[in-house]
Amino acid sequence: MSQPSTIRLERTTPRTARITFSNPPVNLVIPESIVTLHKIVSELENDPDIQVVVFASELPDFFINHFDATAAADIPAPEHEDDNPLWTDMVLRLTKAPFVSIAAIRGRTRGAGNELALACDLRYASREKAFFGQPEVGLGLVPGGGGGERLPRALGRDRALEAILTSADYDADTAERWGWVTRTLPDAELDAFVDATVARLASFDRQALATAKSQVNRATLPPDAHLVASFGEFAGTLTQPGFAARAVGLGALVAEKGLDVEYQLGEYIGRVSEAL
Incomplete structure (x- = not known):
């Protein structure tokens, strides 16, 4: 269902950058996406001028979608034994970076894509076109990229449990x-609002922005070790029979229904489990 991803970094002004995701037809996250995102975030993290970074998509119906679990074996291992998993390291760096990160969400964002959005500092969404989800449990998996840690802090325990379970x-x-x-925001107003917010933040003092973000981080972030543990738990469920059976069922639905499965994934996940 995917082609090699295209993640474009554009330095829109000396103080701002835009990361645009495009992996037609449904913007799945694949191993190359993780490698490229990690490289870009690490680069911007060390840029002394960047103050604001926007994440966006070229596909109007999909922001950044879930991970392509069929390609899990191709995720590069950390360079050193004690290094964090690449995805975990990337989202931790993003959350703690000295710049302000903004997700401009138009279309569906689930799983890893939702976890990337949750790692951003600000999330602005199209009222008509944005949809959210953590589909892992319905497929015999568990969230592995920070959803289990960040959603409870944003939604509260019970709503996070509903969304995840x-x-x-x-x-x-x-x-x-x-x-x-x-x-x-209304879809027609989303881009202008994000652009105005970016320009406002870029006009402020960089050190003040970074220090204020660090203060809020101290009060709100989950421990790094919890995200590392979750990635390990996600990787473990990829080899379990519960996922294997549901992957076959979902594949059959994709063969029958085509891209509609990705447009209505929450509904189709329920059908997969009912058929087992």
């Missing part, structure tokens, strides 16, 4: 009401 899709209005996103 049911593996359902949630519309933008619900996401805003629950605190999943910073705010939603």
Whole structure:
């Protein structure tokens, strides 16, 4: 269902950058995506001028989607034995970076894509076109990229449990009401609002922005070790029979229904389990 991903980094001004994701047809995260994102985030983290970074998508129906689990074996191992898994290291760096990160969400974002959005400092979503989900449990997996750690802090325990355990899709209005996103806007106003926010933050003092972000991080971030543990638990479920059986069932639905499975993934996940 995927082609090699295209992740484009554009330095829009001396103080701002834009990372655009494009992996038609449904913006799946694949191993190359992880390697490229890690390289870009590490580069920007060490740039003394960058103050604001925006994540966006070229596909109007998909922001950044879930990970392509069929390619899990191709995720590069950490360079050193004590290094964090590459995805975990990337989202930890993103959350702690001295720049402000903004997710401009138009379309569906689930699993790893949702976890990347949660790692961003601000999340602005199209009221008409954004949808959110953590589909792993419905497929016999568990979240591995920070969803299990960040959603409870954003939504509260019970809502996080509902979102993770049911593996359902949630519309933008619900996401805003629950605190999943910073705010939603009419789709026609999303880009202008994000651009204005970027310009405002880029005009401020970089050190003040970074220090204020660090203060909030101290009060809100989960321990790094919890995210590392979750990635290990996710990797473990990839080899379990529960996932194997559901992967076959989902594959059969994809063969029958095509891309509609990705458009309505929350609904189709329920059908997979009912058929077992």
